[in-house]
Amino acid sequence: MNENIWILMSADAIAIATTLILAALGALFTERSGVLNLGIEGILLTSAISSFLAADASGSVWLGLIVGSLIGALLASIHAVLSVVFRANQIVAGLALVIFGTGLANFLGKPAEGKTVTTVINPLSFGPLSDIPVIGPIVFGQDIITYFAIAVAIVASRYLFSTRPGLELRATGDDPATVDAQGLSVARIRIRYTMIGGALVGLGGSWLMLAQSAGWHQAATTNGLGWIALALVVFAGWRPMRIIFGAVLFGFTLQLPFTLQAEQITFIPSAFLEMLPYLATLIALIALSRPGNRNLLGAPRALGTPFVRDER
Amino acid sequence: MMHIPFRVVFEQRGETPRRLSLLVPLASVFAALFFGALFLLATGHSPIDTYSNMFQDGFASFNGITDTLALSTVLICTGISAAFAFQMNLYNIGGEGQLYLGLIGGAWAGIALGDHLPTLMMVPLVLLCGALAGAAWIFVPAFVRSRLGTSEIVSTLLLTYIGASLIKHVIYTPGSFFRNPNTSFPQGRLVADSASLDSFGSSRLYPTFFVALIIAGALYWVVKRTEFGYRINVISDSPRAAHYAGINARRTTMWVMLISGALSGLAGAMLIVGPYGKIEPSIITLGYGYAGIVVAALARNNLGVIIVSGILFSGLRVGGNNLQVTTDTPIHIGVMLQGAILLFALGGEAFRRYHIHVVRVHDATVKKVAA
Numbered sequence: 001m002n003e004n005i006w007i008l009m010s011a012d013a014i015a016i017a018t019t020l021i022l023a024a025l026g027a028l029f030t031e032r033s034g035v036l037n038l039g040i041e042g043i044l045l046t047s048a049i050s051s052f053l054a055a056d057a058s059g060s061v062w063l064g065l066i067v068g069s070l071i072g073a074l075l076a077s078i079h080a081v082l083s084v085v086f087r088a089n090q091i092v093a094g095l096a097l098v099i100f101g102t103g104l105a106n107f108l109g110k111p112a113e114g115k116t117v118t119t120v121i122n123p124l125s126f127g128p129l130s131d132i133p134v135i136g137p138i139v140f141g142q143d144i145i146t147y148f149a150i151a152v153a154i155v156a157s158r159y160l161f162s163t164r165p166g167l168e169l170r171a172t173g174d175d176p177a178t179v180d181a182q183g184l185s186v187a188r189i190r191i192r193y194t195m196i197g198g199a200l201v202g203l204g205g206s207w208l209m210l211a212q213s214a215g216w217h218q219a220a221t222t223n224g225l226g227w228i229a230l231a232l233v234v235f236a237g238w239r240p241m242r243i244i245f246g247a248v249l250f251g252f253t254l255q256l257p258f259t260l261q262a263e264q265i266t267f268i269p270s271a272f273l274e275m276l277p278y279l280a281t282l283i284a285l286i287a288l289s290r291p292g293n294r295n296l297l298g299a300p301r302a303l304g305t306p307f308v309r310d311e312r
Numbered sequence: 313m314m315h316i317p318f319r320v321v322f323e324q325r326g327e328t329p330r331r332l333s334l335l336v337p338l339a340s341v342f343a344a345l346f347f348g349a350l351f352l353l354a355t356g357h358s359p360i361d362t363y364s365n366m367f368q369d370g371f372a373s374f375n376g377i378t379d380t381l382a383l384s385t386v387l388i389c390t391g392i393s394a395a396f397a398f399q400m401n402l403y404n405i406g407g408e409g410q411l412y413l414g415l416i417g418g419a420w421a422g423i424a425l426g427d428h429l430p431t432l433m434m435v436p437l438v439l440l441c442g443a444l445a446g447a448a449w450i451f452v453p454a455f456v457r458s459r460l461g462t463s464e465i466v467s468t469l470l471l472t473y474i475g476a477s478l479i480k481h482v483i484y485t486p487g488s489f490f491r492n493p494n495t496s497f498p499q500g501r502l503v504a505d506s507a508s509l510d511s512f513g514s515s516r517l518y519p520t521f522f523v524a525l526i527i528a529g530a531l532y533w534v535v536k537r538t539e540f541g542y543r544i545n546v547i548s549d550s551p552r553a554a555h556y557a558g559i560n561a562r563r564t565t566m567w568v569m570l571i572s573g574a575l576s577g578l579a580g581a582m583l584i585v586g587p588y589g590k591i592e593p594s595i596i597t598l599g600y601g602y603a604g605i606v607v608a609a610l611a612r613n614n615l616g617v618i619i620v621s622g623i624l625f626s627g628l629r630v631g632g633n634n635l636q637v638t639t640d641t642p643i644h645i646g647v648m649l650q651g652a653i654l655l656f657a658l659g660g661e662a663f664r665r666y667h668i669h670v671v672r673v674h675d676a677t678v679k680k681v682a683a
Contacts, residue, residue, distance in 0.1 A: 038465065042651075078655060086662040087322070091403050091465065092609045093658050099602055100651025106644035107355075219597070224473045231466045271481030278470040285470075286452075289462040308322075 009252075009259040011137045014146065016212065017244075017251035019044070021149040022204030023229035024236065024243045025156055030076070030197035031233060032160065033190045034173040036304040037079050038094025041226030042101020043198055044205035047072045048221055049109040051206030052117060061119050065145070065206045072202015073195045075101060080194035084187050087306040098226075102219055112216040121145060121211040145207045152200070156240040169193060173300030176307040186307045201226075224278065231281045235288060238299060253277040322666040336664050337610060340656035341624075347656070348649050357641045365638045366646070370631030378515035382587065383626035384619075385521040386411075386579045390604025391622045392528050393575035395613040399535070400548045400568050406453070406468025407576035408601025409475035410446035414580025416482060417445025419490055419503060419591045422584055426504020434506040439523070439581045446577015447570045449475065454569035458562040464569065476596040483593045490591050500590030508589045518586035525619065527575070532615040544568060576601055599647065603629070606654045625650060 023040055030037045047068035055064030079097055082088040124147075126140040160166040168189065171179045176186045208222065228250055236242035257273035260266075349359035369376050390407045397404040404410075421441035426434055449471060456462040482490040484498050492501045511518050535541035543564050547554040554561055579600065584590070607625050611617035632646020662668065 082655065082658050085320075086659050087665075088658040088661055092398075092605075093655070095405060095602075095605055096609070096651050096654035096658060098651075099599075099606060100648060100655055102599075103644045103646070103648030103651055107642045107648055110642040110644070224470075227466060227469050227473075231470070234463070234466070269481065269485070271477045271485070274477040274480075275474045278473045282452075282467055282470045282474075285466060286456050286460070286462050289456065289460045 005259055005262050007134055007137055009255050011141050012258075013251035013255045014138065014248055015142060015251075016254050017247035018142075018146045018149045019204040019208040019212075019225055020229050020232060020247035020250055021153055021243055022207065023201045023226060024232040024247060025149075025152055025240060026072070026076075026197035026200030026202075026204065027230055027233045028197070028236075028238055028240060028243065029156070029169075029193045029200065031303055032169050032173045032238060032300055033193040034176060034186075034300055034302040034305070034307070035080065035083050035190050035194050036090045036094065037076060037083075037097070037194060037197065038091060038230065039075065039079055039097025039101060040201055040229055041222060041224065042098035042105075043072050043075045043201045044208070044222045044226045045105040045219065046075060046101045046108070047202035047205035048209040049105045049112065049216060052112055052209050052216055053108065055117060055119050055210055056112070056115070059119055061121050061210050064119070064210050065203060068206025068209070069199045069202040072205065073199040076194050076198020076201070077191070079198075080191040083194070083306065084190045087308070090304050090306075106218055109216045109218065113218075114215075116215045117210055119210070121207065143211055145203070145211065149204075149207075150244060153240045153244050160240065170300075173302055176302050177309075180307070180309055190307075201229075204229075228277060228281050231285050234299075235281075235284050250277055250280065253280045318670050318672050321669055321671050322662070323669070325665060325667055328664050332664050336660040337657060340610075340660040341653055343656045343660075344649055344652040347652055348645065351648075352641065352645070357639070361639050362635065362641045362645065365635060366628065366631030368631070369634035369638070370627035370629075375515070376627075376630060378512070378517040379630045380623060380627040381521055382511075382515070382517045383630055384623045385518065385524045385582055385586070386600050387603055387607050387626050387629075388524045388528055388619055388622035389579035389582065390576050390601050391607030391611070391618040392531055392615055393572045393579070393601075394604045395608035395611065395615055395618055396531060396535075396575065397568055397572035398608055399613040400544050400565070402457070402565060402569055402572070403465045404450060404453075404468050404569060404572045405465055405605060406450065406470075406472045406601070407572070407579075407604050408599065409468070409472030410449045410573045410576035411580040411601045412472075412475040412479050412595065413445040413449040414442035414577030415584060415588075415591050415595060416478070416490065416580075417448075417577060418442035418581030418584035419500065420445075422503025422507035422589075423489070423501055426507045429506060431506045431509075434504070435509060435585050438503070438507050438585050439578055442581020442584065443574040443578040446580065447574040449577070450569055450573030454566050454573070457569065458565040472601070479591065479593055479596055483591060492590070498593075500588075500592060502590045503584060507585060509585050511586070516587060518582075520582040520586050523582070527578070528615055528619055535615060540564075540567075576604070579604075603650060606650050609654055610657055 023044060027037065027040055050071040051064035051068030054067035055061050075097060079093055082093045083090045121143045123141050123143045130136045130140040160170060168179060168184060172186055172189045180186050232243060232246045232250065235246045253276045256276060257270065260273060352359040352362055370380055371377060390411060393407045394404065418438045418441055421438045425437065450468060453464045453467040453471065457464040482488050483500060490501055492499050509518050535544060543559050546557060546559060547561050547564055551561060603625060607618055607621045611621040628649060629646050632643050635641045635645065636643050
């Protein structure tokens with residue numbers, strides 16, 4: 001057995017986890033404010049193709065990442081306005097966003113079909129550190145956005161649980177009436193964090209494009225990562241640090257097929273390996289949903305319900 | 313902070329005026345088309361050419377109309393599948409995956425049993441097997457939803473990806489039961505002649521269209537007129553009232569989800585007895601199951617209105633699909649417009665439910681004091 005392949009697999013699992021971490025953190029911020037945005041998959045796809053087009057036209061990956069994030073925030077703002085201002089059914093609005101985003105991404109991606117990204121994000125080099133066996137490629141062989149994603153998770157954890165605005169955010173998702181009574185605008189907080197969440201998802205989609213896919217493959221570009229990210233938030237109990245752990249775990253299930261193929265281990269049908277990430281997510285989701293577990297896990301209590309102040 | 317001199321007030325309507333119930337969906341469609349036109353202009357395509365071509369190919373020729381009705385057969389089924397669950401606040405969004413399984417179940421019956429039975433028995437059998445396979449695919453989400461409260465949204469969706477892998481598996485694996493053994497190029501094995509219907513004349517419309525209409529009508533009757541339908545209504549209005557009334561919400565949840573899955577499976581089986589006659593692996597890129605969600609939401613889960621929204625949406629798809637041939641506009645504008653129409657409809661919904669008006673902040677304060 002070739003050890004190098006397994007080391008590379010671990011490195012790749014952490015790499016692919018980047019999109020999951022960013023997308024799940026985006027969903028987490030949104031849900032912590034009490035808004036359920038199921039449109040993550042659509043945002044991922046649209047930001048991915050936008051970053052491709054922007055990077056391709058300008059020759060700059062950074063511009064690609066920025067455009068992708070902005071598009072993410074823009075799409076999320078549609079959801080925010082529908083959910084918060086118009087008090088629409090958030091589940092249906094999120095699904096509409098997936099369908100709209102998929103169509104939009106495929107429309108925009110028409111000229112990109114068959115082309116590859118010319119400017120990509122390269123792994124950072126830490127000089128001798130990157131050459132350390134095993135740890136080198138896994139810990140010091142990633143690109144800047146991967147480290148950034150982990151940093152965001154750490155900062156988000158501090159922000160949520162140890163700062164005033166973080167407390168306000170959590171309170172908005174749990175008990176909006178109290179936040180309102182404090183003189184804060186529930187609507188403004190929800191719209192703000194839905195858009196911030198969208199920008200994070202957008203960054204995740206852009207990274208996936210510019211560091212991983214190197215080409216536009218329509219809906220297969222994201223292939224359900226957005227839905228896995230949504231399940232990951234439940235899995236992590238709406239806590240940022242646990243998202244890193246969960247994302248790496250799912251990263252492994254996503255990488256396993258490629259590694260086994262390279263190792264020429266073929267007794268497991270490839271179709272089954274392809275199903276593995278979704279199957280693992282499904283099993284985790286069911287295992288976590290014992291009765292009464294919902295509060296234990298820490299789901300925001302007002303998740304998915306519009307806030308209407310009792311005016312009379 | 314900036315001071316805004318006016319604010320928007322949402323006043324809950326006691327009753328929705330009848331004209332708004334019709335006006336709002338129509339206005340959403342037009343608003344979405346207008347938005348689409350701006351988008352087409354911005355990306356350098358002619359909106360007039362695009363729309364007139366779409367209309368021509370979707371609604372205004374013999375082939376267009378029959379193709380639209382043919383596709384609506386599938387969309388009406390996936391639409392009622394979504395609506396039937398949605399009306400009880402059960403969000404089965406995995407109709408797409410249940411449709412794949414319907415294809416597999418239907419093809420199995422058509423291949424395995426086809427040579428022994430006449431058409432009159434075979435076609436209903438294929439449809440039944442497809443429906444059962446669709447119901448089987450939603451069994452686990454339905455079971456854990458009714459027992460443990462696991463979100464059916466994510467679970468049904470995850471199973472769609474698993475279903476897509478399954479479709480690829482049964483077609484691309486050499487020697488697979490569902491693969492045509494006579495060609496080296498991977499494609500589905502044709503079902504027996506007795507398991508496939510003929511289309512009407514030179515069109516591509518199959519008698520299954522009327523089956524879809526009958527099923528939509530029958531379910532409408534079930535929801536409005538039977539005790540089962542009454543239970544669904546009570547649970548969706550007030551789970552607590554249902555509990556006190558002794559309604560078994562678990563069992564009803566289970567049944568509603570299984571029926572919803574069966575309807576999507578049926579849509580897949582209709583493709584087997586109709587246009588496909590085999591498992592067509594490209595099905596996983598077409599999104600007929602997802603489109604059902606849009607069809608249902610636009611009809612606000614009304615099983616009768618779904619027939620109208622289903623036909624409207626398939627016209628949009630048929631027109632959109634021909635665009636690549638007639639203009640240089642990417643076909644994906646069709647799907648994009650579907651999403652846009654739904655987004656606008658959701659926004660428009662607020663105008664139906666609330667009386668929305670803008671008031672000066674000054675006036676609002678006065679009013680509040682007066683009240």
